[in-house]
Amino acid sequence: MPNVKNQRREMASLLIKGGHVIDPAAKINAPMDILLREGRVAEVALPNKTRGGADEKFDARGLIVAPGFIDLHVHLREPGQSYKETITTGTAAAAAGGFTSVCTMPNTSPVVDTEEWVAWLRHPDRGAVVNVFPVAAATRASRGSSLTDFAALQRAGAVAVTDDGKPIHDDEVMRAALRLGAELNLPVVQHAEDTRFTEQCSIHEGPTSFRLGLRGMPAAAEGNVVDRDVHFAQQIRESRLHVAHLSTSDALKAVRRGKRAKARVTCEVTPHHFTLLDEDVGEYNTNCKMNPPLRSATDREAVLVGLADGTVDAIATDHAPHATHEKQVEFERAAFGITGLETALALAITRLHREHKIPLARIVDLFTAGPARVFDLRGRGSLARGNFADVTIFDPKKRWTFEAAKSRSLSHNTPFDGWQFIGKVVATIVSGKVVHRAD
Amino acid sequence: MHRLHSYAMNKPARGSLLGIEHLEDKEILGLLKLARRMDPRKARPVLRNKRVVLLFYEPSTRTRSSFEIAANSMGAITTLVESSGSSIEKGESLLDTAYTLRAVGADAIVIRHPAAGAPHLMAKHLDIPVINAGDGMHEHPSQALLDAFTILKHKKSFKGLRVAIVGDILHSRVARSACHLLTRFGAKVALCGPAELVPEFATTLAPGLHITRHIEEALRGADVIMLLRVQQERLAGLKINLQDYMARYQMTTARQKLAKRDAIVMHPGPIIRGLELTSEVVDGPQSVIVDEVRNGVPTRMAILARALGKAR
Numbered sequence: 001m002p003n004v005k006n007q008r009r010e011m012a013s014l015l016i017k018g019g020h021v022i023d024p025a026a027k028i029n030a031p032m033d034i035l036l037r038e039g040r041v042a043e044v045a046l047p048n049k050t051r052g053g054a055d056e057k058f059d060a061r062g063l064i065v066a067p068g069f070i071d072l073h074v075h076l077r078e079p080g081q082s083y084k085e086t087i088t089t090g091t092a093a094a095a096a097g098g099f100t101s102v103c104t105m106p107n108t109s110p111v112v113d114t115e116e117w118v119a120w121l122r123h124p125d126r127g128a129v130v131n132v133f134p135v136a137a138a139t140r141a142s143r144g145s146s147l148t149d150f151a152a153l154q155r156a157g158a159v160a161v162t163d164d165g166k167p168i169h170d171d172e173v174m175r176a177a178l179r180l181g182a183e184l185n186l187p188v189v190q191h192a193e194d195t196r197f198t199e200q201c202s203i204h205e206g207p208t209s210f211r212l213g214l215r216g217m218p219a220a221a222e223g224n225v226v227d228r229d230v231h232f233a234q235q236i237r238e239s240r241l242h243v244a245h246l247s248t249s250d251a252l253k254a255v256r257r258g259k260r261a262k263a264r265v266t267c268e269v270t271p272h273h274f275t276l277l278d279e280d281v282g283e284y285n286t287n288c289k290m291n292p293p294l295r296s297a298t299d300r301e302a303v304l305v306g307l308a309d310g311t312v313d314a315i316a317t318d319h320a321p322h323a324t325h326e327k328q329v330e331f332e333r334a335a336f337g338i339t340g341l342e343t344a345l346a347l348a349i350t351r352l353h354r355e356h357k358i359p360l361a362r363i364v365d366l367f368t369a370g371p372a373r374v375f376d377l378r379g380r381g382s383l384a385r386g387n388f389a390d391v392t393i394f395d396p397k398k399r400w401t402f403e404a405a406k407s408r409s410l411s412h413n414t415p416f417d418g419w420q421f422i423g424k425v426v427a428t429i430v431s432g433k434v435v436h437r438a439d
Numbered sequence: 440m441h442r443l444h445s446y447a448m449n450k451p452a453r454g455s456l457l458g459i460e461h462l463e464d465k466e467i468l469g470l471l472k473l474a475r476r477m478d479p480r481k482a483r484p485v486l487r488n489k490r491v492v493l494l495f496y497e498p499s500t501r502t503r504s505s506f507e508i509a510a511n512s513m514g515a516i517t518t519l520v521e522s523s524g525s526s527i528e529k530g531e532s533l534l535d536t537a538y539t540l541r542a543v544g545a546d547a548i549v550i551r552h553p554a555a556g557a558p559h560l561m562a563k564h565l566d567i568p569v570i571n572a573g574d575g576m577h578e579h580p581s582q583a584l585l586d587a588f589t590i591l592k593h594k595k596s597f598k599g600l601r602v603a604i605v606g607d608i609l610h611s612r613v614a615r616s617a618c619h620l621l622t623r624f625g626a627k628v629a630l631c632g633p634a635e636l637v638p639e640f641a642t643t644l645a646p647g648l649h650i651t652r653h654i655e656e657a658l659r660g661a662d663v664i665m666l667l668r669v670q671q672e673r674l675a676g677l678k679i680n681l682q683d684y685m686a687r688y689q690m691t692t693a694r695q696k697l698a699k700r701d702a703i704v705m706h707p708g709p710i711i712r713g714l715e716l717t718s719e720v721v722d723g724p725q726s727v728i729v730d731e732v733r734n735g736v737p738t739r740m741a742i743l744a745r746a747l748g749k750a751r
Contacts (some may be wrong), residue, residue, distance in 0.1 A: 206640060207643035207644075210638065210640050210644060211615075211644055212555055212556070212577060213555040213574070213575050213576035213615060214555050214575075214576070283556070284556030284559050325532070328534060328560070329533060330552070330556060330560060331555065331556045331560075332555065332575070
């Protein structure tokens, strides 16, 4: 079967011709041709001006050619929860969504809190089709009391630490984490939730939670933690704080404050938080249940401003697959989380670009240079010569309908089934190899 | 056209009663009219050969027995499934329980459940009517209907009626359903209690709602006084001093005098004499608490007839 063999062979060289390159880190927003060779970017040249030849050519006319997208926050569910997703299926979904690199969260079974597990995640036997960068646990078993061995985890390949799923609650532990992170230049990622105020809560606290008779999480439960963490980040020199899935206006204010004070504070926002509101839960739709929950119009407005003005560093999906039996239950008992890898770009173009007029270059930045900077992913997030040949090619005008049943993920817990979008991934290239091509 | 669901689901079966919020005015009025014509002792067997399953995940005296008697009066066969003593204790899911009861031959399910939205989940996956007998803190539609029925026996109409609801509104499905129904027909409702139990955004629930922290203000000129149960454990959990609460919000005969002379006093039960209200108020001439319970039967007969019978 020669065709299959050709596809599987490492592409020695590939010329991407006729496309419009948007590479914010390199300040390029123009028609350019790109030559990839042996897994690296060999040339970025004006149209038809590349000097080297190529085995294969990709016709990118009418398409945007961008650095490979990076998702700072995904749950691939291995080890231990492979009935929801595996590294193979999760990275296939990532590739379909245009992501060439994903950073996996450690709240698995067991929690990824040792170098052995970090190495396990990165092993080729896992069948990943895109780059996988583990984020390791900040505390042992993410119990929040004693720090893990950050240095060893970093050596094994962890790009950051977090107790995601839970906050690092204790003041002293958070300070210690930021201090140790500063020494190692390792970001500490915080799932900002003051769990003293969110017990048994399943939705944002407001008119919707009152109407539905559900216990609600106050916005302040996120804002207060970010406030505290930014204070710590300001006090601890060289510390790096990254706020995961930021969803409230209060939290964004604190991040702005930290950035103004020149602290190394960054944050990410999910597509569902810039798209949906708490009222979209409707009649108890568990595909709108996640943590942090969908918020108020004021919060969404603040997040949109932050995405436009650069306060938000990255779009990250918080892709959280769950089995049907975990979602088709009473709302307050349903698992928190929705998938997101395959709808991220579509939501960004349809909502941020077409509706809110955020320039395409800014959106590409949020998927590429921004995340690369947050976790120091060297050689990625930009198509500079010598960088990894990770490329995302998309059609910013393509109209299409997302069908959850056709998702590459094992799980279909998404609120976007049947949504009509503008903007679709056409090809995803990792280390010079096409790992996804739209049909 | 954007759908937010990706699982195969249907609309609730005709005759379902999931809540007051999305019930049309004419349906509410239709049910009240039908209830007025129902006599539990002389009912026609419009539900003969119909099987009504009462699925109660929470304890109940009033609601359960009145649904049972309502169904039996009209010739239906009823079965009670409680969570204790059933496979629910073994961990069987709500949907699997629903499918099982359907397979066993239920023609309608009356469900009381501690989780808001449980009846809605069931209704989306069944082709038989689902009747909400109370879902967590969300709604208790049959209670709102029997309370409306009771009010109309003493008051000409809802339009302009001044209602005071006092107590733990935050956790009350009775209050939510009552607010939806009463305001729909033009009543003005005062919600009264401390901030921990009556949050400011309670007023967003429906038009015509306002909040007062002073029971005197709520009662002055009121036509209807609705008292809600207050759980002592909850007050303790919120660090609200019980004596303090009673001093500020307990219904007494003295406070009752602030309302209109022909004001009626209501309570969904169970009552805790000496907590949210005194025995004198419970047993006084203005109390219609026992009438409410009595009216529950014809009201629930109307609900079941609408669900399963050829309702006239």
